[in-house]
Amino acid sequence: MQYKQDNLEISTNLNQEGGRKTTFSPFSLLKSNWYYLPLTICLMLGLVACGFKSPINNQANNSDSSRQDSNLTFFDVTLEQADEVGRPVWRVKAKQAEYTKEKQIGEAQSPYGELYQDGKVVYQVKAEKADIEQDGKQLFLKGKIVATDPANGIILRGNELEWRPQEDLLIVRNQINGSHKQLQAVAQEARVKTREQRMEFSGGVVATSADPQIKMRTEHLIWQIKAETLVSDRLIQIDRYKNNQISDRGKGNSAEVNLKTKIATLANNAQVESLNPLVQITSKSLTWNMNGETVTTNSxxxxxxxxxxxxxxxxxxxxxxxxxxxxxxxxxxxxxxxxxxxxxxxxxxxxxxxxxxxxxxxxxxxxxxxxxxxxxxxxxxxxxxxxxxxxxxxxxxxxxxxxxxxxx
Known part of the structure; x- marks a missing residue:
């Protein structure tokens, strides 16, 4: 089945659980609003199913009708949503999806999707299995999610994904694991502003960098992707490594780390500690050049x-x-x-x-x-x-x- 209405297009094969494969004519749905589509499908399937009832089993079938009307199977389903000027904002395909009347699309098998901003793909999404929900303004996936930024090579893994194109906001939450050639991070949630090229990690954040070889621990970390900087406005600890062992450690109530220059600026009770010899330097603000191995302050x-x-x-x-x-x-x-x-x-x-x-x-x-x-x-x-x-x-x-x- 293929249907397009109010900037939304659905292509699918439908199969009612326990019944025979059914095909519908598109013109019967043209006047339906997208938000009423699940109800329309349910009603039509109910009508078609009635046409195949046997007089002998009519009473038995009546007991199963409510279950059949609210439990459908979609094959090769495609969900597409466009903005007011016709540009796509998401497209999701699945080999199979179980439908219930409480959700527009229920559990989907092997879903793959593309998320768009200004008509361009900003993230590619896939999962082994996921619950898909959408209302025309936002897309929600729940399952083992993998989201990839094809332009920057960033990969986000989590158990929930929410795409809000009107807010330019992608949220991946619930045990986040992010990877990039410049940075690796784990957290409870990641919020991505695609136009700003900005990613915000929160909740038990642990971020590591290979060059310089450091590990950062904080509750809130902002990654300015194009500027190659990390910013934290919370208590942060930065461990610097040599030969896979901690050589120096920095702390502060806020910090900015430039991954390009390898310079960290610690502020508000800033502290850097050298472990050999064990010497501690503290100030209101410290500039820590990790590659140059210097700590300076004018305070x-x-x-x-x-x-x-x-x-x-x-x-x-x-x-x-x-x-x-x-x-x-x-x-x-x-x-x-x-x-x-x-x-x-x-x-x-x-x-x-x-x-x-x-x-x-x-x-x-x-x-x-x-x-x-x-x-x-x-x-x-x-x-x-x-x-x-x-x-x-x-x-x-x-x-x-x-x-x-x-x-x-």
Missing amino acids: PVRVFHKAENVTVTANQGEMKIAQKIVYLIGKVNAIGQRRQTLNAQKMTWYLDKKLLEAQGNVAYQQVDPPVNFKGETAVGNLQTENIVVKGGGSGNRVVTEIIPNVRD
Whole structure:
């Protein structure tokens, strides 16, 4: 059967369950609105079925009539929907579909569909089995769904799909698995804006990238496909890997990751932690260059070395992860485990050597024994209290060395 009305076209072979194959003339349905099509089919099939009743089995057949009228089988069914100017918005084919009066199309076997935006295919959809519902404005499929973006090579797998062409919105939900050469992601739901080339993951999002090799965990992640950026406005954790092992870890209440430049910007309680050595850098905002292995900020920053129990704060800073060096500028204040402090305008911290180099208005103070020195430069190990302070001014240069007391 082939029928076209109000921008919707249906092509199918019909078979009433338990009865014989029946064919209808299209002109009898021309005045029917699409929303009344299931009722029309049911009535017509009921009339045809009555024509084949046997007088002997008439009473028995009456008991099955309601079941037969609301349970039909479609073969080689095609659903097509067009917009107001005649462009297709979806086309779905199925080898077989079971119909009930509660749904326009019920359970479909091996459905395959194409979703259109502005007359062009934006997603191809297939499943082994799915429930299909549509009302002329949106299409709903439920089952093991696979949706493919042929232009960008994105594949979305889930158990429910909803297409709202008037809203330019594709929703795939219920255990989402998305794959692309640039990104892999699992979530509870994915919302795609096809014109904007924007995909929004929500609910237990775990996204991984091969280049750079990172894994992101958050509750909400927006993928701007053409711009090649990932944006999260929720708490996010980013693990960076080397040789399949975590080397660095970043956290923040929001973040933007540029997959092209391999740079992540963490904001609102931003933190990056190097695991070797175990050093943590925190600030209001951090720029993390993953390939360059640097972390920079122009905001007040705090650096904590866990093994040495040394904390350094400054107005801004940079950490070179591979070289294990930290540069700090502006009101630098280093504090050791025994409350010894070293203040300066600039400081270079060699993490491997456990060495601090300070410049500009240097002031060193320790509690036991009580010592207080000032100068222009200083170098030494704050934790062991081995510090050399150099001070100078027009002609006079003073060098002071402080040697710690020997403790049992």
